[in-house]
Amino acid sequence: MKHDETAGMAHPLEDLVRMDRIPHxxxxxxxxxxxxxxxxxxxxxxxxxYNQFTMVSGIGCSGRGAGYINIDSFHTTHGRAIPFASGIKxxxxxxxxxxxxxxxxxxxxxxxxxxxxxxxNMDLTVICVNNLTYGMxxxxxxxTTPFKARSSTTALGNPxxxxxxxxxxxxxxxxxxxxxxxxxxxxxxxxxxxxILRRGFSFIxxxxxxxxxxxxxxxxxxxxxxxxxxxxTIVKNGAxxxxxxxxxxxGVILGKFIDIEKPTCDEVYRRMYRPPEETTENRKSR
Amino acid sequence: xxxxxxxxxxxEIQITRGRVHIIEDRCKGCGYCIExxxxxxxxxxxxxxxxxxxxxxxxxxxxxxxxxxELLCPEFAIYSEAAFGQ
Numbered sequence: 001m002k003h004d005e006t007a008g009m010a011h012p013l014e015d016l017v018r019m020d021r022i023p024h025x026x027x028x029x030x031x032x033x034x035x036x037x038x039x040x041x042x043x044x045x046x047x048x049x050y051n052q053f054t055m056v057s058g059i060g061c062s063g064r065g066a067g068y069i070n071i072d073s074f075h076t077t078h079g080r081a082i083p084f085a086s087g088i089k090x091x092x093x094x095x096x097x098x099x100x101x102x103x104x105x106x107x108x109x110x111x112x113x114x115x116x117x118x119x120x121n122m123d124l125t126v127i128c129v130n131n132l133t134y135g136m137x138x139x140x141x142x143x144t145t146p147f148k149a150r151s152s153t154t155a156l157g158n159p160x161x162x163x164x165x166x167x168x169x170x171x172x173x174x175x176x177x178x179x180x181x182x183x184x185x186x187x188x189x190x191x192x193x194x195x196i197l198r199r200g201f202s203f204i205x206x207x208x209x210x211x212x213x214x215x216x217x218x219x220x221x222x223x224x225x226x227x228x229x230x231x232x233t234i235v236k237n238g239a240x241x242x243x244x245x246x247x248x249x250x251g252v253i254l255g256k257f258i259d260i261e262k263p264t265c266d267e268v269y270r271r272m273y274r275p276p277e278e279t280t281e282n283r284k285s286r
Numbered sequence: 287x288x289x290x291x292x293x294x295x296x297x298e299i300q301i302t303r304g305r306v307h308i309i310e311d312r313c314k315g316c317g318y319c320i321e322x323x324x325x326x327x328x329x330x331x332x333x334x335x336x337x338x339x340x341x342x343x344x345x346x347x348x349x350x351x352x353x354x355x356e357l358l359c360p361e362f363a364i365y366s367e368a369a370f371g372q
Contacts, residue, residue, distance in 0.1 A: 009307060009367075011309065011356075011362045011363075011365050012356070012365055013362055014362065017362060022312065022361075022362065023312060023314070023337075023361065024361075026360060027314075028314035028315055028316050028339070029314075029316045030316075030360060031360070032360065033359070033360020033361060034318070034357075034358050034359070034360045036360070037356075037357055037358070037359065037360065037362070038357060041357060182358075183322070183358070185354070185357040185358050186354070186357060189357065222316060222317075223317060223321055226318070226321065226322070
């Protein structure tokens with residue numbers, strides 16, 4: 001390396017990243033790398049040993065996350081990140097399972113899995129990187145593309161209403177719902193840390209720019225999107241999930257909206273179906 | 287930052303200082319760190335890195351070691367550490 005000052009020094013997150021795979025595939029100006037950095041920072045902040053984490057991703061740009069983190073991780077089939085994560089959680093309830101995926105993967109093809117994992121209160125931390133489009137496949141209209149926004153398949157503007165993801169998560173039974181943008185990196189890292197440390201289904205939506213496939217068609221450069229995240233957002237913790245549409249003209253509400261306690265799926269299942277005298281250890285010793 | 291008078295506790299307040307390290311060849315030139323540094327420590331350099339982007343360079347000594355650039359950089363290309371003896 002040419003830069004003398006960095007000789008012998010390393011980025012503090014290098015122990016958590018598979019450095020042999022860096023540079024990653026994310027485009028210049030893409031926000032997924034920032035969300036990923038916040039997520040790794042949160043993992044580091046918890047002070048839990050790294051072998052007690054696992055990360056699961058689906059398909060898409062954000063789905064690459066599992067391939068870049070240097071802990072046990074799983075890059076699954078399209079939309080099926082949550083079923084794989086649920087399986088891991090039921091088999092190994094001691095692990096902290098993080099699902100890091102995109103809006104298309106979690107809410108379009110994987111929407112059904114999401115609502116049922118939320119309903120059953122699986123003990124997962126779901127981080128949804130919402131870039132408002134299908135970035136990897138060429139900017140097609142997604143379930144989260146705002147009304148009238150242009151995409152490669154809706155050249156005159158999107159005629160449909162997008163999902164309000166925090167409302168969907170809350171209505172399905174999620175016990176922790178938050179939304180940030182990638183620019184609110186510190187709040188986001190603290191929020192992910194809190195979500196990892198608590199029990200129950202935690203959902204964090206993160207707005208992130210896609211300059212190549214969304215920004216270009218909507219006349220928006222990356223730093224303009226970031227300026228919008230800075231100027232047109234309102235932090236309002238505890239806001240009602242019904243008022244959380246992504247509409248930058250009205251102002252997008254960020255914050256932690258829901259935090260309730262409920263018994264988790266693996267806990268109730270074990271209590272009802274695996275009473276203490278029936279565990280495998282007891283059976284072996286008998 | 288300018289004050290209308292010297293704050294009464296200005297002698298007791300310890301200001302943290304930091305030094306920014308840039309791993310130039312990882313940079314993809316998105317400009318997040320330059321735009322959002324609260325102390326405006328960084329600017330685009332004229333030179334190119336191995337990928338052909340202009341990496342940031344440090345233009346002044348105002349860094350407060352807030353680590354925001356480190357948290358915002360998508361490429362793990364910038365970090366700061368505490369600097370002492372100033």
